[in-house]
Amino acid sequence: MDADPIRERVLDAADALFYQQGIQAVGMDAIRARAEVSLKRLYQCFPAKEALVAAYxxxxxxxxxxxxxxxxxxxxxxxxxxxxxxxxxxxxxxxxxxxxxxxxxxxxxxxxxxxxxxxxxxxxxxxxxxxxxxxxxxxxxxxxxxxxxxxxxxxxxxxxxxxxxxxxxxxxxxxxxxxxxxxxx
Amino acid sequence: MDADPIRERVLDAADALFYQQGIQAVGMDAIRARAEVSLKRLYQCFPAKEALVAAYxxxxxxxxxxxxxxxxxxxxxxxxxxxxxxxxxxxxxxxxxxxxxxxxxxxxxxxxxxxxxxxxxxxxxxxxxxxxxxxxxxxxxxxxxxxxxxxxxxxxxxxxxxxxxxxxxxxxxxxxxxxxxxxxx
DNA sequence: TGCCGGGGAGAACGAGCGTTCTCTAGACTA
DNA sequence: TAGTCTAGAGAACGCTCGTTCTCCCCGGCA
Missing domain, CATH: 1.10.357.10 (Tetracycline Repressor, domain 2)
Incomplete structure (x- = not known):
């Protein structure tokens, strides 16, 4: 289920940034940077920002x-x-x-x-x-x-x-x- | 004081749009359109969006x-x-x-x-x-x-x-x- | 050793934003 | 009538964002 460590890393980063700064104020690149994940992997986990917001x-x-x-x-x-x-x-x-x-x-x-x-x-x-x-x-x-x-x-x-x-x-x-x-x- | 009718029109438009759709989701051009005011006049009343938000x-x-x-x-x-x-x-x-x-x-x-x-x-x-x-x-x-x-x-x-x-x-x-x-x- | 597939880095693209600039049309004056 | 000033319409500019694409490197295999 939650055995995907990079998905967890992305969600951790999204949680910290979205909650702290607001959803619209945080770009996908900032999440990528904090999660230390490539943009390609990020979009493999979540096909769009909306999906990431929903998971967050x-x-x-x-x-x-x-x-x-x-x-x-x-x-x-x-x-x-x-x-x-x-x-x-x-x-x-x-x-x-x-x-x-x-x-x-x-x-x-x-x-x-x-x-x-x-x-x-x-x-x-x-x-x-x-x-x-x-x-x-x-x-x-x-x-x-x-x-x-x-x-x-x-x-x-x-x-x-x-x-x-x-x-x-x-x-x-x-x-x-x-x-x-x-x-x- | 509030004798400036176009300033009032701008604030009316900003109030309706900001409250309904959120501040970041509303562009200055949408406010200009709803207030039926030129962009130049809008920026004469409020030098930046932040001033308009504060007034709103x-x-x-x-x-x-x-x-x-x-x-x-x-x-x-x-x-x-x-x-x-x-x-x-x-x-x-x-x-x-x-x-x-x-x-x-x-x-x-x-x-x-x-x-x-x-x-x-x-x-x-x-x-x-x-x-x-x-x-x-x-x-x-x-x-x-x-x-x-x-x-x-x-x-x-x-x-x-x-x-x-x-x-x-x-x-x-x-x-x-x-x-x-x-x-x- | 030569080949290939996958993944990372980041450029590219199209859209939208806030803000400024340009152009033009019209009103007012001498 | 000629000249000047104002204001509106909207193009332009620089930036950011979400999303996609390209290029290149590196590990596995014949």
Missing amino acids: LRRRDERWITALTDFVENTPATTPRVCAVFDFLAAWFATPGFRGCAFVNAFGELGAVSPLAVQALRSHKERLRTRLVALARRDGVADPESAAAHLLFLVDGAIVAASAGTVADPAGTAREAALRVVTAG | LRRRDERWITALTDFVENTPATTPRVCAVFDFLAAWFATPGFRGCAFVNAFGELGAVSPLAVQALRSHKERLRTRLVALARRDGVADPESAAAHLLFLVDGAIVAASAGTVADPAGTAREAALRVVTAG
Whole structure:
């Protein structure tokens, strides 16, 4: 499956460059240079830039959801599952090079032109919402479906705030709000 | 001040095209065509595309905040001020051609390259946060500062959800969450 | 040793962009 | 009427990008 090392190298380079600088701002030659791969090989792996963008978004979706799930599973059971989501966000925001949600950014760049970007945003947020439903249910929240929608808002809002820098501790503040949302009502 | 009609025409064209298709996807010639202005006049008004982008974001910030304020002031006093914010969002989301937050989109496109975009996002969200503090205070919320941060998350999260289409009624659902946030605690 | 196929480096190509320049037509003045 | 200035239309320029093509080298085989 992922036994092709040069394909992985290309995807690593694309991930770093696309996320850091934006998709349109990064040329195929920059990816080729960072991956240390010939242009011919690059186009053998991905027949066009759009295919590379699709693979980039697919892999980032997979990895992000997996990282979130792992983080939540590895937090002590004493903390509510939905709070662990925001602890995960806090760690992510502190990552050097954090630059917001890759799917929201891609939507901003390409949403009007490429259905790929809007589809990627939609499916990523839908997967996240589904995870939030499951976590809310495990916490014994009364209405897991609507709680998950509220939590989804808080997650995306915290990501925007972390990008903008308008709130001092976005993850911690969103965590407080999450506690109120799932306990009140 | 804004007595220059061709400058207004240019800004109208830029607003429509930039918001709809993205900033990088729209060329100066497309703006010239839509504004029905000669290229020479366009460059007399704005010496470079970056100046036009800055003016576009500044005007959109001004108009959006003003529209929100007007909407809130014109809603009956029986509904909490912070709920009126989400009623405003509902009306905005239903607007044809809605394509998310122009500032978040601009940040996704240009954030890594242009300090202008990150500054515009930051100042826009800060202005919004300040308004939310004032509204929360008028509602008699216990801690208006932290309530405003929570509401800001819900607003931005609802905008992302409206873009992605993952939640059926983003504004209404966020409004519920807002009520819980400001009453609980 | 002579031959051949594959892969790397990078030139080439066509398109699109932001920005500037040129040309021309028309309006206003003496 | 002759001259001058302005402004519009659009060609031109330099650059970048995605994609393809060409050339050359190097390893395997008769």
